[in-house]
Amino acid sequence: MIEVQNLTKTFLQKDGSQLYAVDNLSFTANDGEIVCLLGVNGAGKTTTMRILSTIFRPTSGTALINGYSILRQPQKVRENLGFLSGDTGLYTRLSGREFISYFGELYGMTKSQINKHIEEMAELLDMKSFLDKKIDFLSSGMRQKVSIVRSIIHDPQVMIFDEPTSGLDILTARNIVSFIRECKIKGKCVLFSTHIMREAERLADRIVLIHRGRLMAEGTLEALRQDTQQTDLDDIFVTYVNRQNMEAEVMNNEF
Numbered sequence: 001m002i003e004v005q006n007l008t009k010t011f012l013q014k015d016g017s018q019l020y021a022v023d024n025l026s027f028t029a030n031d032g033e034i035v036c037l038l039g040v041n042g043a044g045k046t047t048t049m050r051i052l053s054t055i056f057r058p059t060s061g062t063a064l065i066n067g068y069s070i071l072r073q074p075q076k077v078r079e080n081l082g083f084l085s086g087d088t089g090l091y092t093r094l095s096g097r098e099f100i101s102y103f104g105e106l107y108g109m110t111k112s113q114i115n116k117h118i119e120e121m122a123e124l125l126d127m128k129s130f131l132d133k134k135i136d137f138l139s140s141g142m143r144q145k146v147s148i149v150r151s152i153i154h155d156p157q158v159m160i161f162d163e164p165t166s167g168l169d170i171l172t173a174r175n176i177v178s179f180i181r182e183c184k185i186k187g188k189c190v191l192f193s194t195h196i197m198r199e200a201e202r203l204a205d206r207i208v209l210i211h212r213g214r215l216m217a218e219g220t221l222e223a224l225r226q227d228t229q230q231t232d233l234d235d236i237f238v239t240y241v242n243r244q245n246m247e248a249e250v251m252n253n254e255f
Contacts, residue, residue, distance in 0.1 A: 001189050002029040006061035021047040023213035029191045034184050036204035037193040044213035045193035049162045053083040066157050082152040085162040092136035096146040107154040121149045125175050141172030159183050161192035197233040216240040
């Protein structure tokens with residue numbers, strides 16, 4: 001599972017001020033559960049996920065991935081985590097199979113384990129027709145599928161997807177959505193980010209709403225509907241943004 005504890009990440013601005021990309025954020029995601037990190041572009045979703053995957057180090061706070069600390073046990077975190085980002089780099093001179101196999105070897109897997117996992121994922125994501133072609137000649141959707149298999153070749157318990165369907169055609173996006181659901185069926189912990197409200201409605205067991213790096217609300221879609229008296233997730237999100245803005249205005253007036 002994922003346990004995020006008071007996570008904060010600041011970046012130094014040119015004028016010397018601190019930008020709070022993530023601001024005291026806490027939430028959990030359990031095994032066998034799909035949790036959606038939902039917010040507009042720039043809300044802090046990608047920064048949060050890069051911290052959880054040990055790419056960034058938090059300014060303060062911490063998180064546990066399958067019981068391992070991102071601060072004290074980063075190697076163990078990476079062994080238990082599959083992280084997919086929309087801008088994952090690919091070595092285009094290799095074929096998809098070669099590229100995936102290389103990462104499997106980095107995880108210490110045997111060739112038979114690697115080949116078994118590649119065949120299983122190629123079947124699930126409909127990759128067999130291009131698996132042995134050079135990545136340089138693949139479409140964006142095909143490359144995204146290669147990235148997915150590269151991310152999960154070691155069969156991790158925790159899966160993190162950062163905007164996994166962004167820019168993809170509808171058929172490729174549906175395959176990826178099916179794969180996310182398959183992860184849940186297998187009992188994996190899944191955290192995915194999106195700014196697409198419809199995607200969150202279709203996939204998430206729980207939704208974590210963030211805005212300007214801060215937690216606005218979290219819960220099932222039904223719980224969020226009851227709290228806001230809104231049905232559509234777009235309207236629910238706007239309601240929480242308005243609440244957050246009003247609370248900030250009240251605090252500013254008090255001081």
